[in-house]
Structure formats: structure tokens, C-alpha cells
Amino acid sequence: xxxIIVFIATMIGLLAGLLNxxxxxxxxxxxxxxxxYLCIFIVFPKAEGISPALIKIIVxxxxxxxxxxxxxxxxxxxxxxxxxxxxAGELFRxxxxxxxxxxxxxxxxxxxxxxxxxxxxxxxTLGLGLILLGLLQLGAKTEPLYIIIGLLTFLSGFELLYxxxxxSTMLEALFAIVNLLIAIAGAYFITKDLEPEKL
Amino acid sequence: MMNTILIWIxxxxxxxxxxxxxxRFTKLSIAVTLLGSGFLLLxxxxxPEDLIIRLGSRQFVFADxxxxxxxxxxxxxxxxxxxxxxYLCVFIWNLFARSLKTSQWFNALSLLIAxxxxxxxxxxxxxxxxxxxxxxxxxxxxxxxxxxxKAGPGVLRYITLQAIAMPLVLLSAWMLSGxxxxxxxSTLIMRAAALVLSGFAIWLALFPVHTWVPMVAQESHPWTxxxxxxxxxxxxxxxxxxxxxxxxxxxxxPRMWEVLRWAGIITIFISSLLISFQNKLRRILAYFYLWExxxxxxxxxxxxxxxxxxxxxxxxxxxxxxxxxSFSIAKLEQLEPDFDGKFNALPGFFHRYPxxxxxxxxxxxxxxxxxxxxxxxxxxxxINLLPWxxxxxxxxxxxxxxxxxxxxxxxxYQLVSPSKKEIAIIKAVSISEDAIIIAFSTILxxxxxxxxxxxxxxxxxxxxxxxxxxxxxLIN
Numbered sequence: 001x002x003x004i005i006v007f008i009a010t011m012i013g014l015l016a017g018l019l020n021x022x023x024x025x026x027x028x029x030x031x032x033x034x035x036x037y038l039c040i041f042i043v044f045p046k047a048e049g050i051s052p053a054l055i056k057i058i059v060x061x062x063x064x065x066x067x068x069x070x071x072x073x074x075x076x077x078x079x080x081x082x083x084x085x086x087x088a089g090e091l092f093r094x095x096x097x098x099x100x101x102x103x104x105x106x107x108x109x110x111x112x113x114x115x116x117x118x119x120x121x122x123x124x125t126l127g128l129g130l131i132l133l134g135l136l137q138l139g140a141k142t143e144p145l146y147i148i149i150g151l152l153t154f155l156s157g158f159e160l161l162y163x164x165x166x167x168s169t170m171l172e173a174l175f176a177i178v179n180l181l182i183a184i185a186g187a188y189f190i191t192k193d194l195e196p197e198k199l
Numbered sequence: 200m201m202n203t204i205l206i207w208i209x210x211x212x213x214x215x216x217x218x219x220x221x222x223r224f225t226k227l228s229i230a231v232t233l234l235g236s237g238f239l240l241l242x243x244x245x246x247p248e249d250l251i252i253r254l255g256s257r258q259f260v261f262a263d264x265x266x267x268x269x270x271x272x273x274x275x276x277x278x279x280x281x282x283x284x285x286y287l288c289v290f291i292w293n294l295f296a297r298s299l300k301t302s303q304w305f306n307a308l309s310l311l312i313a314x315x316x317x318x319x320x321x322x323x324x325x326x327x328x329x330x331x332x333x334x335x336x337x338x339x340x341x342x343x344x345x346x347x348x349k350a351g352p353g354v355l356r357y358i359t360l361q362a363i364a365m366p367l368v369l370l371s372a373w374m375l376s377g378x379x380x381x382x383x384x385s386t387l388i389m390r391a392a393a394l395v396l397s398g399f400a401i402w403l404a405l406f407p408v409h410t411w412v413p414m415v416a417q418e419s420h421p422w423t424x425x426x427x428x429x430x431x432x433x434x435x436x437x438x439x440x441x442x443x444x445x446x447x448x449x450x451x452x453p454r455m456w457e458v459l460r461w462a463g464i465i466t467i468f469i470s471s472l473l474i475s476f477q478n479k480l481r482r483i484l485a486y487f488y489l490w491e492x493x494x495x496x497x498x499x500x501x502x503x504x505x506x507x508x509x510x511x512x513x514x515x516x517x518x519x520x521x522x523x524x525s526f527s528i529a530k531l532e533q534l535e536p537d538f539d540g541k542f543n544a545l546p547g548f549f550h551r552y553p554x555x556x557x558x559x560x561x562x563x564x565x566x567x568x569x570x571x572x573x574x575x576x577x578x579x580x581x582i583n584l585l586p587w588x589x590x591x592x593x594x595x596x597x598x599x600x601x602x603x604x605x606x607x608x609x610x611x612y613q614l615v616s617p618s619k620k621e622i623a624i625i626k627a628v629s630i631s632e633d634a635i636i637i638a639f640s641t642i643l644x645x646x647x648x649x650x651x652x653x654x655x656x657x658x659x660x661x662x663x664x665x666x667x668x669x670x671x672x673l674i675n
Contacts, residue, residue, distance in 0.1 A: 115390075131366075138359045147355045151362055158366045165373055170268035174330040181337040185358070188340065189350045
């Protein structure tokens with residue numbers, strides 16, 4: 001039963017990452033990020049107890065909340081009407097992301113056998129998938145908000161992968177600080193870009 | 200009992216927190232930063248080998264390590280030279296940070312960044328420093344992209360690349376954790392080496408992942424950029440040597456040292472090729488960073504011949520060079536609001552700002568390694584160590600030197616050319632250069648010459664930075 005839940009969480013996590021890569025609707029992106037962290041919490045290895053996974057979700061949701069509240073309070077990005085129509089750019093990013101996810105499923109068994117034998121297949125698939133989707137987002141977008149979401153996606157994927165290999169309290173603490181600071185940096189960029197430029 | 204961690208990490212971190220609250224009180228903020236960093240740098244250089252300070256009959260014993268989350272952070276006497284160097288940079292850069300109109304966070308964050316670099320160099324296992332380096336990049340954001348300006352693509356690319364480099368290095372170290380020696384051609388070793396070298400290539404901004412450096416230099420305040428770059432360059436090169444020292448599998452890779460030498464030479468050549476086509480002053484700073492990085496890599500590649508001594512010889516000249524270059528660019532931009540940083544806007548500047556122009560030219564010539572100036576002894580020392588390569592290395596190095604000379608002579612030509620608007624007005628005494636500019640510039644130029652004629656004065660200050668690297672030095 002738990003294996004099925006973990007598998008479903010892996011798939012939903014990857015879809016959330018793909019959604020973040022495709023769409024430029026801030027509400028969808030923030031929601032996608034939160035779902036991503038929830039899925040990471042479910043997939044995260046529990047060999048060291050539940051606390052490392054709990055730290056991940058708490059830090060992740062706090063980071064998401066920082067971005068959400070900043071956008072909301074600044075009024076920087078208007079509520080866009082929801083539309084199911086995709087632009088050419090969204091389609092391109094969606095197809096590229098889907099191809100990457102396909103690639104991850106293709107190479108994950110080999111990687112699990114040859115490079116990361118300690119990692120479970122779900123940790124490896126979700127971790128690697130988020131790393132690649134995050135990287136694609138970092139390369140495909142230029143706006144600070146999406147770069148920050150891309151960075152958080154990339155880092156969350158790596159933390160999941162690394163968490164399945166080795167555990168260190170200090171590293172966990174450092175990762176938590178980095179995640180929160182990146183979210184704060186995102187908030188800083190959003191508010192800063194609204195201010196008039198000094199001449 | 201006092202602790203070195205408390206002194207060089209916790210105190211500056213707490214000071215920085217206090218300064219963040221005091222940032223609106225400019226004078227107080229500057230005074231606290233200067234006093235704090237001055238005290239830390241003096242204590243670092245004056246600390247005795249046994250870490251015991253004796254004042255009359257009283258003794259102050261300093262412990263050199265502290266445990267955090269089950270991991271050791273350790274600052275020994277051997278590390279203190281580098282730590283002192285970091286706080287020396289904080290001191291020098293804070294002298295003019297506010298008057299040059301950098302970010303209001305400069306005082307607070309410069310101290311914090313120095314403390315973070317100190318942790319990065321002191322944490323055990325040192326691999327955790329990879330995350331701290333990313334942390335430093337994130338903390339630098341308010342300095343590089345202050346309020347009142349749009350977030351440029353350079354800063355975002357900088358953060359992105361730092362984030363990408365971190366997992367590469369961390370994963371490589373996990374792959375080979377516990378392995379001290381192994382057959383150097385094994386797949387595992389090759390895989391880990393590829394990861395770690397790629398990570399360092401990104402960190403060190405080697406071609407072709409160097410693009411963020413000129414972008415950031417163009418977007419951000421030159422004084423801030425030079426501060427971050429000088430700390431980064433000094434710390435990352437030492438961090439790379441830590442890797443080579445700790446991992447026998449890495450330093451025993453076939454032709455590793457030759458690869459490093461060629462990486463250095465190629466970086467020098469490419470940076471000088473790119474610099475020779477530049478026409479904006481701010482980007483010159485960026486390409487000189489890459490040029491210096493090339494020399495640092497060459498020095499590491501020549502470790503077996505004693506090349507690491509270059510790092511202690513170049514430490515001070517590099518600080519002076521970056522300080523002089525960025526100070527003159529920032530001052531020219533401040534004094535001439537219409538100056539867009541392009542070379543073709545420079546004509547007439549030598550007549551209007553003779554002292555700043557002199558500092559600009561002297562800094563450039565010193566960084567290039569011209570005789571009688573501060574960087575010359577270090578660069579000459581390194582070039583003398585080059586092994587015979589059928590003129591291969593010498594040719595590329597000479598071409599590299601040529602590119603840098605071209606750009607310096609272009610700048611000099613533009614500076615001394617008469618202004619198109621006011622050819623007839625050549626003032627004997629500049630009215631825009633105040634006493635502080637003249638005093639700082641004079642001291643800086645004097646220090647360039649002192650470094651050129653008496654290089655041991657500076658190298659003695661940093662002679663301890665090589666002490667922790669016994670294994671590499673034993674290769675000789």
C-alpha cells in the first residue's frame with residue numbers, strides 16, 4: 001500500500017514540476033511548488049526517522065509561503081484569468097519537460113544499479129526529475145520569480161537525492177538556511193522590481 | 200577559555216546582525232565595521248603559533264575548534280593568515296564603501312560574507328563548505344543588486360551557476376567518501392573526478408562558464424564586485440588546494456597537474472583575448488579576475504615545482520590591484536555623472552582627474568605584471584617555473600600578455616587624449632579630486648611600488664597559507 005502511495009507521490013511531484021516549468025501563472029506555480037514539497041515529504045527516505053522529511057516539508061512550505069505572501073502583498077502580479085489554452089512557449093517547455101521525465105524513467109534503473117545503489121527508485125526518479133526540470137526552468141526563463149522557483153525545484157530534487165545517500169544534521173541545517181534565503185531573495189527581487197529605478 | 204571560532208566567525212556574524220539594524224546610522228555603521236574588521240585582522244596576524252596571548256602576567260588561551268551539529272569547525276594558526284587576509288579586504292573595502300555609494304547593506308554584509316568564507320575554510324569535513332559557498336552567493340544578492348535598480352540577468356546567472364556547482368562537488372565527494380587511494384583509472388575515480396572538476400570549473404568561472412563575471416561586473420557597483428571577487432578568488436583557490444591535499448585519488452590522476460597547467464594557460468589566453476576587444480571599463484575588472492584566475496590555476500598546476508608560493512606572493516598585490524582598479528572606476532563614475540563607462544568617453548579625463556587616472560593605469564599595469572609593480576615578482580616567479588614545453592606554454596602566455604597590454608594602452612591613449620569639448624581647458628590642479636582621493640591614491644601607488652621592489656614584505660604576511668598543505672608540498 002505504502003509503495004503505491006510513494007509511486008503516486010513521485011508521479012504527482014514530477015507533474016507539479018512539469019506544470020511549474022510550463023505555465024507562467026504565479027498562483028499555479030506557487031501551488032505547484034507546495035505540491036512538490038508535499039510529494040518530497042512522502043518520498044523522502046525515513047531511515048533516520050521522520051524528522052528529516054518533516055524539516056524538508058516545513059522549510060519547503062515556508063519558502064513557498066514567503067513567495068506567495070510577497071506576491072500577494074505587493075500586488076506585483078495580477079490575477080490572470082485561468083485558461084486551458086497553451087502558448088507556443090508553454091507547449092515547447094511542456095514537451096521538453098515531458099521528454100526529460102521520460103529520459104529519467106529510462107536511465108533511473110541503470111543509475112540505481114551503477115551509481116546510486118543506496119537510493120530507492122522513487123527517490124532517484126523524483127530527485128533526478130526535479131533536478132532536470134529545475135535546470136530546464138533555469139535555462140528557459142529569465143524573470144526572477146521563475147528563476148527562484150527553478151532554483152528551489154533544482155535544490156529540492158538534489159536534497160531528495162542526497163538525502164537517500166547520506167544523512168548529516170549539519171548539511172540538513174545548511175540546506176534549510178539556503179532554501180529559506182533563496183525564497184527571501186525571491187521576495188526581495190519581486191519587491192525591488194516594483195520600485196522606481198534611481199537615476 | 201576563548202575560541203578562535205568565537206572570535207573570527209561568531210563575533211563578526213553578530214556584529215553584522217547589529218549593523219543590519221544600524222544601517223541607517225552611516226557613520227556609526229562604518230566606525231563599527233572598521234574597528235571590528237581592523238581588530239580581527241590584527242589579531243589574526245599577531246596571534247602566536249601556540250594560540251596563547253600573554254599580556255603581562257595574564258594569559259589568554261585560545262581553543263582552535265568548536266563542535267556544531269556533531270561536526271568540527273576549526274581555525275588553527277595555519278588558517279589565520281588567510282582569515283586575516285579576508286578581514287583585511289573587509290577593512291579596505293569598508294573604508295570607501297559608503298562614500299562610493301554602494302548598497303546600504305555593505306557594512307553588515309561584508310562582515311557576514313567574510314565570516315561565511317571563514318566557516319567555509321574551517322568546517323570539517325570541508326565538503327560542507329560547498330553549501331556555504333552557495334549561501335555566500337545568496338547573501339551577496341542585496342550587494343550586487345541593491346534596491347532602486349532592476350535585477351539584472353548577471354546576478355541571476357551567478358546564483359544559478361553557484362547552485363549547479365554545489366551538487367557536483369558534493370556528489371563527487373560522497374562517491375569516494377572513505378577512499379584515500381584507489382587505482383587512478385577506475386571508473387569510479389574518473390566519474391568523481393569529472394564531477395569535482397566540473398564543479399570547480401563553474402566556481403572558478405573558467406571558460407565557457409565565465410559569462411556571469413562580466414555580466415555582474417557590468418550590472419553592479421565596481422567596488423562591491425571587486426570585494427566579492429577578491430574574497431572569492433582567494434578562498435576558492437585555497438579550497439581547491441584543500442581538495443587536492445585531502446584526496447590522493449584526485450592529485451594522482453594521470454596528467455592531472457599538466458591539465459591544471461594548461462587550464463591556467465588557456466584561461467589566461469582567453470581572458471586576455473576577450474579583454475582586448477572590450478570597450479567598457481567595468482568589464483575590464485571582470486576579465487582581470489579571469490586573468491588572475493588563470494595564473495592561480497597555473498600556480499596550482501606547478502605545485503610540484505613550488506608554484507604554490509605564487510599564491511602567498513600574489514595575495515596582497517591582487518588585493519591592491521582590484522582595490523585600485525575598482526576605486527578609480529567607481530570614482531570616475533561618481534565624479535562624472537554622464538560617464539557611461541565606455542573607453543570613448545575617457546578623453547580629457549587625465550587632465551580633469553590626473554590622480555584617479557594614474558591609479559587606474561598603475562592598477563592595470565600592476566595586475567598585468569609589469570616590472571617594478573606589485574604583481575611582477577609573483578608572475579615572474581611563476582613564469583620561471585614553467586617546464587619546457589617546446590615553447591607551447593610560453594607562446595600562449597605571451598599572446599595572453601599581449602592582449603592585456605593592448606587594452607591597457609587603449610585606455611592610456613583615451614585618457615591622455617584631449618577632450619572633444621574642451622581641448623583648450625587643461626587645468627593644472629584638479630578641483631574634483633579631494634584630499635582623501637589624493638591621499639588614498641598616493642598610498643596605493645606607493646604600495647604598488649613597494650610590492651614591486653620588496654616583494655617579501657607582502658609574502659611574509661601570507662606565508663602561513665601554505666602550511667596546511669603538507670602532502671602537496673611533499674610531492675616536490
